[in-house]
Amino acid sequence: MVIAHRGASYYAPENTMASFRLAHSMQADMIELDVLLTKDGVPVVFHDTDVRKLTNGNGPVSDFRFTELQKLDAGSRFSKTFEGEKIPALEEVLEWLPDEMLLNIEIKPEAVSETGKNGIEQKVIQLVDAENLMERVLLSSFSYIAVKRFKEIHSKLRTGLLYEKSQSAGKTPSVLMEEYRADFFHCSSREMSRNWQRQLLDKQLPFMIYTINRKRSMKNWIHKGAKGLFTDKPDLLREVYSETSEI
Ligand code: G3P
């Protein structure tokens, strides 16, 4: 599966509509994006806790109201061509999502509250449900408590556990998946050991690897049985999959 990491983010500013539209044109199967909450509780698509590096603004996302955030330019830092790109509301992406595409919504741990009451998990699931996208969305997080909450809120939602060592207490991926009721295991290529890989394949538990931008590595992970690969270059991964299935 071709998963466009933050959109086609090698070619366009990450987590923007321009990047998502490009990923669609490059035949990505799924778009991965990151979600945080604004000061007034709106789920927005942005990776960093602070807007400084990727926009013309300064300060934490959680200090901006949604209307204030919308005034920032999220395109120029990438290239002048994308001047005026905005930080999208998650709702905008859900409304746009083309019928043939899947969406991986990563909830950033910074936005996850201790109690979870009326928290980001609930808000995101309500938006997904309102757009009738429950079957085309995968919710994932590095926050294990959030992963657990997804299923508690809606047992039919598909979920992905992003491996985070400090929360794992030395447990293997299959044990963690069972404990947090996750359907997919996600980790970086550096983290995935042969042992984990064997265990996951033996138990027929699907795993996905981030972030793979080189052809050789793409071929390698496809060969090793990864269900999906996160990439900033969905066009290249699509090409590799076509070549692979021709063999
Ligand atoms: O979901 C996979 C990957 O996006 C996790 O890392 O930091 O790019 O959000 P990051």
Ligand code: CA
């Ligand atoms: Ca992410």
